[in-house]
Amino acid sequence: xxxxxxxxxxxxxxxxxxxxxxxxxxxxxxxxxxxxxxxxxxxxxxxxxxxxxxxxxxxxxxxxxxxxxxxxxxxxxxxxxxxxxxxxxxxxxxxxxxxxxxxxxxxxxxxxxxxxxxxxxxxxxxxxxxxxxxxxxxxxxxxxxxxxxxxxxxxxxxxxxxxxxxxxxxxxxxxxxxxxxxxxxxxxxxxxxxxxxxxxxxxxxxxxxxxxxxxxxxxxxxxxxxxxxxxxxxxxxxxxxxxxxxxxxxxxxxxxxxxxxxxxxxxxxxxxxxxxxxxxxxxxxxx
Amino acid sequence: xxxxxxxxxxxxxxxxxxxxxxxxxxxxxxxxxxxxxxxxxxxxxxxxxxxxxxxxxxxxxxxxxxxxxxxxxxxxxxxxxxxxxxxxxxxxxxxxxxxxxxxxxxxxxxxxxxxxxxxxxxxxxxxxxxxxxxxxxxxxxxxxxxxxxxxxxxxxxxxxxxxxxxxxxxxxxxxxxxxxxxxxxxxxxxxxxxxxxxxxxxxxxxxxxxxxxxxxxxxxxxxxxxxxxxxxxxxxxxxxxxxxxxxxxxxxxxxxxxxxxxxxxxxxxxxxxxxxxxxxxxxxxxxxxxxxxxxxxxxxxxxxxxxxxxxxxxxxxxxxxxxxxxxxxxxxxxxxxxxxxxxxxxxxxxxxxxxxxxxxxxxxxxxxxxxxxxxxxxxxxxxxxxxxxxxxxxxxxxxxxxxxxxxxxxxxxxxxxxxxxxxxxxxxxxxxxxxxxxxxxxxxxxxxxxxxxxxxxxxxxxxxxxxxxxxxxxxxxxxxxxxxxxxxxxxxxxxxxx
Numbered sequence: 117x118x119x120x121x122x123x124x125x126x127x128x129x130x131x132x133x134x135x136x137x138x139x140x141x142x143x144x145x146x147x148x149x150x151x152x153x154x155x156x157x158x159x160x161x162x163x164x165x166x167x168x169x170x171x172x173x174x175x176x177x178x179x180x181x182x183x184x185x186x187x188x189x190x191x192x193x194x195x196x197x198x199x200x201x202x203x204x205x206x207x208x209x210x211x212x213x214x215x216x217x218x219x220x221x222x223x224x225x226x227x228x229x230x231x232x233x234x235x236x237x238x239x240x241x242x243x244x245x246x247x248x249x250x251x252x253x254x255x256x257x258x259x260x261x262x263x264x265x266x267x268x269x270x271x272x273x274x275x276x277x278x279x280x281x282x283x284x285x286x287x288x289x290x291x292x293x294x295x296x297x298x299x300x301x302x303x304x305x306x307x308x309x310x311x312x313x314x315x316x317x318x319x320x321x322x323x324x325x326x327x328x329x330x331x332x333x334x335x336x337x338x339x340x341x342x343x344x345x346x347x348x349x350x351x352x353x354x355x356x357x358x359x360x361x362x363x364x365x366x367x368x369x370x371x372x373x374x375x376x377x378x379x380x381x382x383x384x385x386x387x388x389x390x391x392x393x394x395x396x397x398x399x400x401x402x403x
Numbered sequence: 404x405x406x407x408x409x410x411x412x413x414x415x416x417x418x419x420x421x422x423x424x425x426x427x428x429x430x431x432x433x434x435x436x437x438x439x440x441x442x443x444x445x446x447x448x449x450x451x452x453x454x455x456x457x458x459x460x461x462x463x464x465x466x467x468x469x470x471x472x473x474x475x476x477x478x479x480x481x482x483x484x485x486x487x488x489x490x491x492x493x494x495x496x497x498x499x500x501x502x503x504x505x506x507x508x509x510x511x512x513x514x515x516x517x518x519x520x521x522x523x524x525x526x527x528x529x530x531x532x533x534x535x536x537x538x539x540x541x542x543x544x545x546x547x548x549x550x551x552x553x554x555x556x557x558x559x560x561x562x563x564x565x566x567x568x569x570x571x572x573x574x575x576x577x578x579x580x581x582x583x584x585x586x587x588x589x590x591x592x593x594x595x596x597x598x599x600x601x602x603x604x605x606x607x608x609x610x611x612x613x614x615x616x617x618x619x620x621x622x623x624x625x626x627x628x629x630x631x632x633x634x635x636x637x638x639x640x641x642x643x644x645x646x647x648x649x650x651x652x653x654x655x656x657x658x659x660x661x662x663x664x665x666x667x668x669x670x671x672x673x674x675x676x677x678x679x680x681x682x683x684x685x686x687x688x689x690x691x692x693x694x695x696x697x698x699x700x701x702x703x704x705x706x707x708x709x710x711x712x713x714x715x716x717x718x719x720x721x722x723x724x725x726x727x728x729x730x731x732x733x734x735x736x737x738x739x740x741x742x743x744x745x746x747x748x749x750x751x752x753x754x755x756x757x758x759x760x761x762x763x764x765x766x767x768x769x770x771x772x773x774x775x776x777x778x779x780x781x782x783x784x785x786x787x788x789x790x791x792x793x794x795x796x797x798x799x800x801x802x803x804x805x806x807x808x809x810x811x812x813x814x815x816x817x818x819x820x821x822x823x824x825x826x827x828x829x830x831x832x833x834x835x836x837x838x839x840x841x842x843x844x845x846x847x848x849x850x851x852x853x854x855x856x857x858x859x860x861x862x863x864x865x866x867x868x869x870x871x872x873x874x875x876x877x878x879x880x881x882x883x884x885x886x887x888x889x890x891x892x893x894x895x896x897x898x899x900x901x
Contacts (some may be wrong), residue, residue: 127794127832129822129899135831225795225835227827403824 118209119242122156122234126222130403132258132281132317134227137219139246142207144235145264146296148285150322150377152369156234157202166195166205175205202371212245220253228256228278237265240273247276258317262296263303267310279317280310281361286338287346295338304350311351311358318359319347323388325365325380340388348395359399360392415874415881419548423508423878430457435685436677442670450649451671453642453678454710454773456506460640460682462692464506464708467624468699469635470514473499480693489523489532493539500547503694505627507878509549512626512637513579516554517564524562536563537570544576550859550879551627557584558613560594568597572604575853577860577877581608582625582843587834589613596826599833602846603823606853606860609813609845612837619809620704620760628771628858629811629843633760636704638810640678643710643770644671646717646742647779656721656738660745668749672765675707676756683757706761708810709750710770713779714739715786730785730800743783743807761809769805769812771857774885781857782812788894794832802840813843815855819899820848828899849897856883856892 120142125131128138144157151157162180174189175182182205195205219229229250231243236259247257260281261267267274284303286292292300310316323340348355366379385402392400410416410424436458438446445451456464474492477485478499486492496519503510524532543552556564564583571581583590583598590613598608609629616623620633632638649667653659682688683702694700715729718739722728727735747767755765769782780786783804791797794816805812822829833844847855852862861883865875869884886892 127899129819129825129828133827134825135828135835222795223835224838225798225832227831401824 117239117242117245118211119215119239120159120207120234121210121215122204122207124215124218127225128230131230131232131260132228132279133256135225136258137222137226137229138260139215139219139229139231141231141234141236141239141242142204143238144233144262145238146235146262146298147202148262148296149372150295150324150365150370150374152366154202154369154371155196155199155204160199160203160205160207161201163201165200166198169198170195212242212249215246216249219250219255223253223255226255228258230258230260230281232260235262235265237261237267237270240265240270244270244273244276247273251276251278261306263300263306264296264298266302267306274313274315277315279315280306281318281320282307282310282316283320283322284343284347285322287343288339291338291342307347307350311354314357316351316354316358318361320361320363321347322363322365323380323385325378325384341391344388344392344395344397348392348397352396355396356398359401360397362388362392362400362402364403415869415872417548417874417876420878426508427455427457430459430461433459435459436674436681438674438677439670441666442674445649445667445670448648448652449645450652450667451642451674452645452712452773453674454506454770456640456642456678459686460678461686462504462506462688463637463639463682463705464641465511465626465630465632465638466503466505466694466700467512467626467632467634467637468499468503468514468694470496470499470519470699472635473697473699474519476697478693478699479697486523489520489527489535492520492523493535497539497542500543504692505551507549507551509547509552511549511551511553511630512624512632513543513552513554515556515624516579516581517556517561517567518559520563521561529562529566532563532566533570536566537574540567540570540574540576544574544578545876547578548877550577550580550856550861550877550883552579553582553624553626554579555582555584555625556598556608557594558586558589560591564594565597568601568608571607572601575605575862577853577862577865577879580627580858580860582611582629583608584613584616584625585610585833585837586613586617587837592827592830595830595833599829599846600823600826603818603820603826603829603848604851606845606847606851606855609843609855610833612842614837615840615842616809625811629813630708630768631809631811633704633706635699635701636706636760637700638708638766639682639705639757640675641708641710641768641770642671642675642678643712644668644746645776645779646711646713647720648713650717650720653721659721660741664742664745665749668746669753671709672749672753672755675709675765676754679707679756679758702757703759706758706766706810707755708768709746709765710768711743711746711808712770712772712776712782714742714783714804715780715789716778717742728789730789730791730797736800736803739783740803743804747807766810767808768810769808771813772886772890773857774882774889776886777889780890782808784814787891788896790896794898795835798832798836798841798844799839802836805842806840808842811843813845813858814841815858815895816844816846817849817854817895817897818846819897820850822846822848822899854883854887854892856886857890859883861887
């Protein structure tokens, strides 16, 4: 089974517990306004705009396919910036066994692997195959998901997945829709399901500047306090079983209406953490 | 006499540094060692380097007193009884340290400091202990003005160790260097993670592979720049073979391996034996030092460290192909291993005098370099700026070459500060590396004021003062400042970055 692979990071200290190899799949089922790697959102449609603009001459067009010559590429990422389609020509369709062959070279330095994206949930069969191989080698297998694919419908994948890191981007469905273009009922369903089966590693909230100001939620992009309270109420019996990660919004890589948006202050982040403590979360990390 | 006058009138030496430099100049006015012509040749080319140890050895280079014994028995010469509480043990140790000589005139080894203190923490609250330990640590940093000073922690978790780690993070001291002896079957993950977390704030402690060192000679300590030595003994001397300087006179690979290298090794071994002979037979050190007469050290626990430096450049010179370099090419690494094997065979076969503790042989040591080295990489390290893209490849390469060195071989990694949020990741890397045979790893954060030079620590801010011509407290700031510039350490590859 193949998946479109955007990149692999052999040594990651930010994708779950311990040292991990992170695999980023290409393609996403939502489009967050603050996405910091928008080039992972869609698959290349072969328009060829990037080909003539590549300073290293590493790209060529073959029919409707952009061919990427990794040996010539200088990783300047100009192709990604000029792509009008939120895609990347530097994507490879890879078999799970081939991805595994590369990851296995990182043993004994890693304790596990994490599949992120894009949205990992778009490739359940591929990941099931990859996680089976990795699990057999003693590695822990984590998913990093936006929660918009219903995990209860993928029992085989869940059987080989140790834990999931779940984004909860907004609690109010209208706010969520404005931010991502999609509905968040599946996110809440996943939150419940993962907490109940003990597969929730962390819930991640991207915190924007000014969201804690008062007023009706329609006036704001995301009400972070609403998200914290919402998650706490939804999975209240399980708050000691997973970590709450409060992610400070940074505009690196962001395109569109939020690309010049300021980061929240440390003080704002600490206030959110205080609220999370009051709501009963036990392990809270600000990054 | 101009050199003496230069020392006396120097503007960037402290009074104390002048006294040490004057003593060194006096020693070097003697010629008591018998050195053959051939050896002089290698010394002139710099292929054999005596690290400026001095012309008339009158104390061993590195001394590793048995502090446990001293604390248990008291010290007659210093007129001190065995300490009975925390105040007494801290005062006892500070006094004792003052009287432990070394090549730098400062103690290079302060003991398994957590274990020395731990028994005296009973009934003392954390708050009380922290206050006392803080004063103790500040005293050490400000009076042992030499970054080669080293103390050890672990492998067991101790309360004293935790308190010291906490204080070091806060104090940002360059002295002492700390090393955690790490054994995955003894050291709890949480303690090792605390140590690694701390190292991303103050570049201390480094991590030593306890499993690989615990049986070398029984109880061991780490002194100075990763010298793994027997407790109650130490190292008489450390000379080094500077491989690229030797390779410069090679007539091809074969001649280097079969003629030149063995000849130079033989000269260096003879020279080291001559130093040991004078120290043991003529200097009267072991007859007169209270450390020796009271059994805190014992002559038969000393060995001699046979230093190797610049394997990378030597290999690259002999390969003569910029496409095939050490750390990046199998053929080059095979040649490097061949070179190391010749050295190891020499060390394993030739007699080192008065070296019973190491089976009467020289003990190989990956010497980390000195301030005046240009284009010569520490021991068997891969040159700064040429490190493999992937840290795992780097560590695998290290494991292949660390195996030759019983008395210390280490790598230094500049790590991205995000590691502070996930010390477990660093521990995974350490565990993986140690399982492959890496012997010693140290980290510092790429944004930290304290940086590890070749083994010792120096503050970037102090180096800046030195560059401006100011006198600075620690003599290692001079060495580190020059080394940092000459070896371009700012180019060290930062690991853990995405």
